[in-house]
Amino acid sequence: ARHGTRSPTKKRIRDLDNLSAHLEVLIRDVKDRHLSLERVPSWLNGWKSPWQGRLRGGELIRRGEEELYELGVRIRERFPSLFDEDYHPDIYPIKATQIPRASASAVAFGMGLFSGNGTLGPGHHRAFSV
Structure with a gap:
């Protein structure tokens, strides 16, 4: 085997941070427009990447x-x-x-x-x- 399970790489951590920011903007926009959140899974509301703020990545966990x-x-x-x-x-x-x-x-x-x-x-x- 090359290596065991690892944490996401720095690039993937940045991607997850960006996704979190985009979700926050989208949900805020839906609320500001008084649109229904009924079709949005509740877990997305307030979701943050578990790797948020990590400076390093890719290490064996x-x-x-x-x-x-x-x-x-x-x-x-x-x-x-x-x-x-x-x-x-x-x-x-x-x-x-x-x-x-x-x-x-x-x-x-x-x-x-x-x-x-x-x-x-x-x-x-x-x-x-x-």
Whole structure:
């Protein structure tokens, strides 16, 4: 996988902010003209983007981390014979680009893949290279 679930990119955050502003203008116009709001879903009245005001975007979110971690766990459980050797980066290479969401995804995947096989923390994680 390239990366797990991420937040919207800065461009999409701007698009959502613009949509929110347009909806506000349209609903205000309907009210000012005393037109019926009956055909306008009530949730649109006062809707704001949940990403409003964010300066950054595109980062891996908690759900994305969990997705890749669980994917690593499922792969290890489904193919146990592939992971019976001790970890070595030449045997189990995990690669990622320098894009933060991709490298964070690779780390979450590796944590799931190698959890229970190390000595670090209560999850018995092990260090691995990306």
